[in-house]
Amino acid sequence: MTGIKTYFIKNIVIAIAVAMFFSCNNSLQKVQKIGISENEPIGVEYNSNLKYTDSGKLKANLVSAKLFDYSNRDFPFHEFTDGATLYVYDDENRKSTIVADYAYVYTDTDLIDMRSNVVITTHDNQVLKTDQLYYDQGKDWLYTNKPVSFKTEQDLINGNGFDSNSKFTNAEVLEVTGIITLEED
Incomplete structure (x- = not known):
């Protein structure tokens, strides 16, 4: 037993x-994860300055007053709630500037999502205004499906979307709703 x-x-x-x-x-x-809510960022950074390079060459630079780090999520991202300025550089190191009230950077996809009062000023002073714009860093491409207003040297073009490389050599307003030719004084 x-x-x-x-x-x-x-x-x-x-x-x-x-x-x-x-x-x-x-x-x-x-x-x-103890003490970290999944809805809260794991960190906050002030006066952030993120630089994106390819083969040692600066391609883009994102500057913001405040960055929230949500890299603890299944789909990690950074959130910029106090405005963001994105500088995009072409092969000749000419700078185009994109300003927005709000932005997200999705870490896994290298996609930057600029939102609210988005204004692009290209290196040759063309200006695009929209409510949302994506910058795909991997493809070096800018696009949106939101209404846009694109001012070139000669025209003001309105449409429902925009597609371009970061050099703006093939910028295209999609679903054009109107073109206004501007006269010089």
């Missing part, structure tokens, strides 16, 4: 140990 009792106790101890082993496999991740 004592052998059966010892055998039974050993089996219970082994079962408990195995249960404890398998229940602890995500404990490190859980400990790291």
Whole structure:
């Protein structure tokens, strides 16, 4: 009887140990998240200056007064609530400036989402205004499906979308709703 009792106790101890082993496999991740709500940023940075390079060459520079870091999410991102200025550089190092009231940078996709009162001023003084604009860093491409107003040297073009490389050599207003030719004084 004592052998059966010892055998039974050993089996219970082994079962408990195995249960404890398998229940602890995500404990490190859980400990790291203690005190951090998934709806809260894991950090706040003031006066941020993010630089994006390709082959050692500066391609874009995002400057903002406040950055919220949500890299603790399944789809990590950074949020800029106090305005953002994005400088985009072409191969000749000419700078175009994009200003917005609000912005997101999605870490996994290298997509910058500029929102609210977005104004682009190109290196040759063309001006585009819209409510939302995306900059795909990987493709070096700017686009939106929102209404736009694009002022070139000769025309003011209104439409429902915009598509261009960062050099603005093939800028295109989509679904044009009106073109106004400007006269010089």
